Amino acid sequence: GQQVMQIPQYQHVQEGEDFTTYCNSSTTLSNIQWYKQRPGGHPVFLIQLVKSGEVKKQKRLTFQFGEAKKNSSLHITATQTTDVGTYFCAGNTGTASKLTFGTGTRLQVTL
């Protein structure tokens, strides 16, 4: 079945440093979504990418969808303590009626 892996599993940065998480799917995706889950909280939708090579920005966050539509990345510039949480990518193949979530990257930011 479809697998979606993320690296790194965990990253600890100092506030102000940049952070990137990478998402890789075993199959070609029709679209990819990104979610953030704070400790003890529930996933919250961040963005959706649909087109090959698409890049979208939300303030300090930059999202990219690979040319082959099998990988994606999320880059945070100048992290803040409010960025703490686990970031999940979630892909859909287009023929399935469900999202397959990645393994997640847990981000810890300290002063």
Next chain:
Amino acid sequence: NAGVMQNPRHLVRRRGQEARLRCSPMKGHSHVYWYRQLPEEGLKFMVYLQKENIIDESGMPKERFSAEFPKEGPSILRIQQVVRGDSAAYFCASSPSPIPNEQFFGPGTRLTVL
């Protein structure tokens, strides 16, 4: 506009008992998804329902687990004869139309099996 509601937020059951988890989607949303999250792990899809229909239950264990989304009332995830391995957070999400739209998640039900 209230978000996705789930209750109870915390549920404790002894082995062999039944657990019943409820999810009320956002107003206007007729698509409901259930996910399970083990501690320190990602979300695993369980089942996708529309009103009165199960669309995809490929992630549901074949035994003890069932789900419904009746015409009136919340969606229910039922786990019969719970075992310790069922301890997890169960999240419900809703959307106004099928994937690939954004999913709105509820706060989850944390199930503990003693």
